[in-house]
Amino acid sequence: MRSTDYYLPAAALTIAFAAKLPSLRHNWRDPLVRCVCFLVFTAAICFFFAAPPTITAVNRITGVPNFSGPLVYVIMGSFSCACLVLVVNWRGGPEDRVRRSSRTWLALYAVVITALPVLFALGDAPEERLRDLDTYYATTPYIREMIITYLGAHLVSAVVTTSMCLRWARAVTGWLRAGLIVLVAGFGLNLAFAVTKLSAVVARWTGRDWDHLSTTVAPPIVALGGFVVTCGFLLPLVGPRLGALAGGWTTYLRLGRLWKLLNSTRGGTDTAFHSAIPWWADADMRLTVRETGIHDALLRLHPRLDDGVRRRALDAAPAAARPETANAVAVAAMIRHAAEAPEPGGDPAPEPRGDHDGAGADALAEFLGPGRRRLLLLSKVLTSSAVNAALSVAPEPPARPESRSAS
Incomplete structure (x- = not known):
């Protein structure tokens, strides 16, 4: 692997860790938040210190050959x-059981972490090995035990966490399930790394040379595995935010058809109001402005809404059409009929007559109801063939009377 294959993931994970620091500062008592931050931090520094240039620098600074190995x-x-x-804290359960399980794993791995430098100090590894320390010293007393200890701890963690995540993923849905599936993939890679390394070490014990498994195959596996595991833990945390962001932009774009129609008419929205939005505004702000502008434009269009157009469009709807869709087509036809009608001469707001008695405005308000779901449906069907067909059966608005010349 190239040095950038270590440093780029380290940089990405460092950025992720920095992004989580505010959450750690405000919720430092939460064990889940502390675990997430510690995991991202350890993944970042693991990539950094496992890079060959960093290994060389650490060995040179300490003056101890292979000091980077136990580190x-x-x-x-x-x-x-x-x-x-x-995983234990994330899955939850009775507080006593969660605390007991967490302390058990912490105690076991504290023993492992303490044993690693002790075994290294007891052993003899005078020749610096940047890439093949595991296999080169696979038969050296104490160094051999150090290698088996760290690989065994890694193997146990991969097996247990994979099993826990698989069982848990069957019982949940959504972003949490997606994160667990990613975790299973990441822990599977960690398991493959441990098995590959152990195979190369055991081969050395039997006089075989499988060093390429340790030096060529294993490093990219563990690099990818660490990155995938970190992403799996972060996905349920950032996924809902990403989903909300994508949903906001999607809704904003889906309302564009209705916005465009109302904005291009006399009763349309205020273009200056829309253009005042800063370019860096997020989807929520843009969506709020667009939705408010649409409602304002519909309110100004109330005197021109002809409920007769809506009723005729509703009568012409296919019998197989769903009631909500048929109503949406009828209301959309009424809005288009009002928005596209020629402006009456003279008066800016003509007196209602005929079907312009407020029934159309009442029908529009009743159809829209609370929320924006019906508004999205209205924008969806606004230019559909069903609305075009409905408008074709509605009579054209009366033409403006021509002014007579003085005789």
Whole structure:
């Protein structure tokens, strides 16, 4: 792997950790928040310290050949422990059981993390190995035990967390289920890494040379696995926000058809009001402005709404049409008929006559109801063939009388 294959994920995870710091500051008593932040942090520094240039620099600074080996193993052990504790707290349950399980895993991995540097100090690894420390010292006393200890801890974490997430994913839905599925994939990669490394080490014990499994196959697997696991934990946290953001923009665009029609008519929205929105405004602000402008334009259009057009369009609707859809087509035909009618001469607001008696405005208000679901439906059918057909059966608005020349 190239150095950038380590440093780019480290940079991305550092940014994610920085983004979570405000949440940690405001909810530092929450064990779930602490676990998420610690996991992202350990993943970031694990990528950083596992990069060959960093390994060389650390060995040179400390003056101890292969000092980076136990350092990276300790960080990986911390990451494995964070995964277990986070899943335990994330899944929840009786508080005593959650606390007991968390403390058990913390105690076990504290022993593992403490044993790693002790075993390294007891062993003898004088020759610096940047990429093949595991296999090169696979038969060296104490160094061998250190390698097996960290791989065993990693293997246990991967198996337990994969099993827990699989069982949990069957019982939940939505973003949480998506995050668990991603976690299963990430923990599966971690499991593959541990098995690959162990295979190469065991091969050394039997006199075989499978070093390529440790030096070529395993590193990209664990790199991808760590990144996927972190994304899996973050997905249920950021997913709802991303979904709300996407939903806001989608709704904003879906209302565009109705906005365009009303904005291009005499009774339309205030263009200056819309253009006053700053370019950096988010979807919620833009959606609020657009929705408010549409309601204002519909309110100004009330005197021109002809309920007769709506009734004739409703009568012409196919028998197989759903009642809500048929009503939406009828109301849309009434709005288009009012918006596209030629302006009456002279008076800015003509007196209602005939079907312009307020019944159309009442029908519009009754159809829209609370929320914006009906407004979206109205915008959807506004230019549909059903509305065009409905308008074709409605009589054209009366033509303006021509002025007579003085005789």
